[in-house]
Amino acid sequence: MKRTLVIGATGNVGRQVVSQLIAAQVGVRALTRNPESARLPDQVEVVGGDLTMPDTLDRSLQDVDALFLVWVAPRTAVAPAIARLAKYVGRVVLLSAPYRTPHPFFQQPNPGATLLAEIEGTIENSGMQWTFLRPGMFAANAKGWWAPQIRAGDVVRWPYADVPTAPIDERDIAAVAVRVLCEEGHGGKDYVLTGPESLSQLEQVRIIGEAIGRSLRYQEMSPDEARRELLPPMTLPIIDMLLNAWAAAIGQPAFVTSSVAEITGTPARTFRDWVIDHAAEFTRA
Numbered sequence: 001m002k003r004t005l006v007i008g009a010t011g012n013v014g015r016q017v018v019s020q021l022i023a024a025q026v027g028v029r030a031l032t033r034n035p036e037s038a039r040l041p042d043q044v045e046v047v048g049g050d051l052t053m054p055d056t057l058d059r060s061l062q063d064v065d066a067l068f069l070v071w072v073a074p075r076t077a078v079a080p081a082i083a084r085l086a087k088y089v090g091r092v093v094l095l096s097a098p099y100r101t102p103h104p105f106f107q108q109p110n111p112g113a114t115l116l117a118e119i120e121g122t123i124e125n126s127g128m129q130w131t132f133l134r135p136g137m138f139a140a141n142a143k144g145w146w147a148p149q150i151r152a153g154d155v156v157r158w159p160y161a162d163v164p165t166a167p168i169d170e171r172d173i174a175a176v177a178v179r180v181l182c183e184e185g186h187g188g189k190d191y192v193l194t195g196p197e198s199l200s201q202l203e204q205v206r207i208i209g210e211a212i213g214r215s216l217r218y219q220e221m222s223p224d225e226a227r228r229e230l231l232p233p234m235t236l237p238i239i240d241m242l243l244n245a246w247a248a249a250i251g252q253p254a255f256v257t258s259s260v261a262e263i264t265g266t267p268a269r270t271f272r273d274w275v276i277d278h279a280a281e282f283t284r285a
């Protein structure tokens with residue numbers, strides 16, 4: 001039987017990959033550090049394991065044809081974990097980022113991109129057949145960034161109102177991943193994935209307001225205020241990485257590709273589609 005292992009199965013993208021693999025009638029195994037709280041569909045074989053402890057990976061890797069890999073673990077774990085994965089699996093699809101794309105948004109200092117480059121290099125030398133997915137900004141960021149403020153009132157305090165991005169729906173990243181995992185012909189390729197349109201952050205907040213029937217006000221904060229006010233839940237390196245990217249991207253449209261439509265045969269969902277399907281995140285008590 002064909003079986004795919006999803007590492008990162010409880011996250012934004014991995015959950016969608018799991019449900020779309022099930023719909024495609026592919027056997028799914030999911031690795032998680034906490035099987036008891038994973039809340040995955042009944043059809044999924046849930047296995048405990050941790051990328052930072054390679055010995056815990058063996059059980060999840062038995063009889064697996066392909067692997068979808070989301071990496072959010074520390075750098076020190078990269079070489080030992082990937083060596084262990086490559087011992088069992090012939091084919092990997094990595095969730096990476098568009099750090100090679102020559103648009104200023106993607107060309108700023110970014111420790112996350114440095115880590116992803118190291119992971120890619122390790123995978124390229126591992127003997128596994130690989131495909132790298134390079135999505136830009138996730139639409140799902142709106143949940144963490146703006147939903148708490150919108151649930152609490154009508155003002156969104158955020159920097160760089162006018163900076164455009166092309167938010168991508170995590171279901172579209174997953175749709176590409178499932179094609180790449182299930183079809184031949186994607187080995188050694190990388191795909192830059194974006195949403196279908198360039199929208200300023202102000203326009204994105206306006207779209208959320210229209211979808212939930214409220215008039216939201218965007219109150220621009222300075223970069224210094226962002227460094228103070230967005231901590232926590234964000235960390236300073238992540239805030240600085242975002243501020244640098246936004247500052248560099250002012251005054252030009254976001255980078256937009258048609259890769260989702262080309263690979264899946266279906267146009268990428270709009271940010272409005274994403275918001276309508278996640279309206280409850282912005283309204284529930």
Ligand SMILES: NC(=O)c1ccc[n+]([C@@H]2O[C@H](COP(=O)([O-])OP(=O)(O)OC[C@H]3O[C@@H](n4cnc5c(N)ncnc54)[C@H](OP(=O)(O)O)[C@@H]3O)[C@@H](O)[C@H]2O)c1
Nearest residue numbers: 008009010011012013032033050051071073097136137138
């Ligand atoms: N947000 C963006 O705009 C954006 C854009 C481009 C690329 N990316 C990339 O997307 C990735 C994040 O994807 P996401 O948002 O879907 O992830 P996420 O929602 O943050 O979920 C992280 C997943 O990683 C798993 N995980 C964490 N540490 C682990 C470990 N030590 N061993 C095994 N599994 C572990 C978690 O599983 P358990 O907790 O169940 O163990 C969880 O399923 C990052 O690599 C980021 O660089 C993000």
